[in-house]
Amino acid sequence: MMNFFNKKSQISIKDILSILKNESTPLWIYHTETIINQIKKLKKFDIIRFAQKSCSNIHILRIMKKMNVKIDAVSLGEIERAIKAGYTSKNDDIVFTADMFTKETLKKIVKLNITVNAGSVDMLEQLGKISPGHKVWIRINPKFGHGHHFKTNTGGENSKHGIWDPKLTIPIIKKYELNCIGLHMHIGSGVNYEHLKNVCNAMKKQCIKFNQKIKAISAGGGLSIPYKKTDIPVNVNHYFHLWNNVREEISKHFNNPIKLEIEPGRFLVGESGILISQICTIKKVGKKIFTLIDSGFNDLMRPVLYGSYHHISVIPKDNRNINTNKIIKTIIGGPLCESGDIFTQNENNQLIEIELPEIKIGDYIVFHNTGAYGASMSSNYNSRPLISEVLITEKIPKIIRRKQTIQELIRLETEI
Numbered sequence: 001m002m003n004f005f006n007k008k009s010q011i012s013i014k015d016i017l018s019i020l021k022n023e024s025t026p027l028w029i030y031h032t033e034t035i036i037n038q039i040k041k042l043k044k045f046d047i048i049r050f051a052q053k054s055c056s057n058i059h060i061l062r063i064m065k066k067m068n069v070k071i072d073a074v075s076l077g078e079i080e081r082a083i084k085a086g087y088t089s090k091n092d093d094i095v096f097t098a099d100m101f102t103k104e105t106l107k108k109i110v111k112l113n114i115t116v117n118a119g120s121v122d123m124l125e126q127l128g129k130i131s132p133g134h135k136v137w138i139r140i141n142p143k144f145g146h147g148h149h150f151k152t153n154t155g156g157e158n159s160k161h162g163i164w165d166p167k168l169t170i171p172i173i174k175k176y177e178l179n180c181i182g183l184h185m186h187i188g189s190g191v192n193y194e195h196l197k198n199v200c201n202a203m204k205k206q207c208i209k210f211n212q213k214i215k216a217i218s219a220g221g222g223l224s225i226p227y228k229k230t231d232i233p234v235n236v237n238h239y240f241h242l243w244n245n246v247r248e249e250i251s252k253h254f255n256n257p258i259k260l261e262i263e264p265g266r267f268l269v270g271e272s273g274i275l276i277s278q279i280c281t282i283k284k285v286g287k288k289i290f291t292l293i294d295s296g297f298n299d300l301m302r303p304v305l306y307g308s309y310h311h312i313s314v315i316p317k318d319n320r321n322i323n324t325n326k327i328i329k330t331i332i333g334g335p336l337c338e339s340g341d342i343f344t345q346n347e348n349n350q351l352i353e354i355e356l357p358e359i360k361i362g363d364y365i366v367f368h369n370t371g372a373y374g375a376s377m378s379s380n381y382n383s384r385p386l387i388s389e390v391l392i393t394e395k396i397p398k399i400i401r402r403k404q405t406i407q408e409l410i411r412l413e414t415e416i
């Protein structure tokens, strides 16, 4: 239960305590070798493209680049980050995925000649008009979806993502001689193999119906990671085989080689990261005990947004031996002036009491598996600056993002 340190994460309590000698909480820590191991698990795919929205620190992107992983960018900011990390528009190294263009983004994409994965027919028209011959992918709405939460479901009539009727794109592709590389489907985060079969079949059907010469298909992202001890890790080989079969069938149908691309975010970085916070107060509220810590949902948003589970461990500050016989039940909350600022809640926003050993003010609380959709989802709510990020590579910690200062926040309003 407590002090469960994910063996794979390889960030030890000793590492953490040594970082905390110089750094204050809250802070994010990542582990390079864990990311590299995850990348290697996907080497059967022709192209691995990192969905950088899951963890967009430039130093993490540089690990991806070194490992020949390509990049998916979903905003102008993410394009700029990819370029800063050393990516160029060559070989479709950066693909921009979206369902619309903002004016600024479209301008930059045309200027840099960045491949576009279009989720709406309008995008093709807007792009083609000013950049004939541009390279595009077509993102399809497979008409059904799947996600670990309805907010991460990306298919069906209730999803804003993807093109409902890909046939509508063909006249526009022809009109502007757009270079259509392939069809893309991202059906949501979380894997269910039965469902995956349907997705693979849908991809095949769509390719045949589309009936254009394509060079690749993309399976999108969505590979899950074990958050709970009882979660079963995704069977990457099974996942690959299902997709590889469809790829071969499509390839045979068109008598043309087809590349198979995968676009994970969570799978590559989720298990590499932790969030460290410190206990500031332990208070009784009626029969309940609330443990309040120095990070809030402005830092780690997933529990509030989706009711997501992150395993929690305690590191005693004073090196005392933790008494595992003395268990308390407690709710873990943050500092925000917002009653929903609770890390231990379910998807219906009901508060959950977790079991912890006897804790004291000053002890550290560790949230495990926060490498994906952790730092990248943080906000400045309650005027709280973004916190620092540390990357451990071959046992050596390095700050890869310093803390934002309150002055930096205020300056946006005073220097105008």
Ligand SMILES: *Cc1c(COP(=O)(O)O)cnc(C)c1O
Residues within 6 Å of the ligand: 051, 053, 054, 072, 097, 186, 188, 189, 190, 220, 221, 222, 223, 263, 264, 265, 266, 267, 372
């Ligand atoms: C978010 C997203 C991904 C990555 O999803 P994960 O669940 O993190 O693997 C991949 N592709 C697209 C288009 C996305 O929006």
